[in-house]
Amino acid sequence: MDTKEHVIEVTDLRRVYGGGFEAVRGIGFQVGRGEVFALLGTNGAGKTSTVELLEGLAPPTSGRVRVLGHDPHTERAAVRPRTGVMLQEGGFPSELTVAETARMWAGCVSGARPVAEALALVGLGGKARVRVKQLSGGERRRLDLALALLGDPEVLFLDEPTTGLDAEGRRDTWELVRALRDTGTTVLLTTHYLEEAECLADRLAILHEGRIAAAGTPAEVTAARPARISFELPEGYFVADLPPLDQLRVCAHEADGRVLRLRTHHLQHTATAVLTWADRAGVELRGLDVRSASLEEAFLGIAREAARRDERTTA
Structure with missing residues (x-):
């Protein structure tokens, strides 16, 4: 401009x-x-x-x-x-x-x-x-x-x-x-x-x-924040049954019961790899939700990171 x-x-x-x-x-x-x-x-x-x-x-x-x-x-x-x-x-x-x-x-x-x-x-x-x-x-x-x-x-x-x-x-x-x-x-x-x-x-x-x-x-x-993929693990499957998370380019993950949430900066690659794995395994990923980071997530992430920096400074 x-x-x-x-x-x-x-x-x-x-x-x-x-x-x-x-x-x-x-x-x-x-x-x-x-x-x-x-x-x-x-x-x-x-x-x-x-x-x-x-x-x-x-x-x-x-x-x-x-x-x-x-x-x-x-x-x-x-x-x-x-x-x-x-x-x-x-x-x-x-x-x-x-x-x-x-x-x-x-x-x-x-x-x-x-x-x-x-x-x-x-x-x-x-x-x-x-x-x-x-x-x-x-x-x-x-x-x-x-x-x-x-x-x-x-x-x-x-x-x-x-x-x-x-x-x-x-x-x-x-x-x-x-x-x-x-x-x-x-x-x-x-x-x-x-x-x-x-x-x-x-x-x-x-x-x-x-x-x-x-x-x-x-x-x-x-775009600076990781995207999110979440789904319910099929019965009898665990996180270890997925392809290695580094191959999925997952930067963080968390499980809440059977619901698994993956964070990634490479949304297309990770989503494609997860869906390919599910197709080959013949399983349905219930509750599948794939989305880019929202401004709210970016805002809250910045606030949390700043708070952690402040804690380290005053510690």
Whole structure:
């Protein structure tokens, strides 16, 4: 990707709070125009601290942040009108209606799109006259998103956008994010729903204790983790009856009763060899499940490995 296409650039970014706590420890990444980028991590990994710096809410302790070519903190007037921000909680006046809340917000936005259009985008067109206090938690999240979209932003920051939404609302939001991306909007997303990141993100970064532990496309991040093959061993058969595990290119295995789980970085080879063995032995592999690693497995694996490293360091 040409650097001229980058609308978000982060270089050696650090953020240290009072008392010396280093929440962000020298991270770097770029996000291109019309790209969805997901920032993932466990609680305390540094996601919120990073996003606040990108939004210009605070200056970095050191390092460099550029959004649309500007420093979002010192050049806020050049950046803010071109960005939309959806916080985890909006804090709306409870007595106002949905439409009144949106009109109030539109008064603070340059070139705001019509309120009715923004509400329709998030499926709240029929709730315009409903007071905010009467909305469900999911409907309030939709209102958060509508307000973030009022200024037709070039860059959209979404902080846990589908928390509280039901399955249909979550899917509708995903479709809206994809539509925004397809029209050139750049989206930076934080989410605890790993399926959401896997479905939406063009690229992502996984943070752990203020550092980037893995980055790339969802496929690239998951490709680094072993795939899984599981099946029930036929009656009278044991692990030793299989071809040698090194010939199967199995890197790890575990048994749970009769169920055997194999881990491999060579899924096609291992699956073919196991099925060939079963065919020659004339046995059926019940409960056969063959799948590549998911983003959730990659995420949990990174967290476990980091925890083990921390234990060795403090031991």
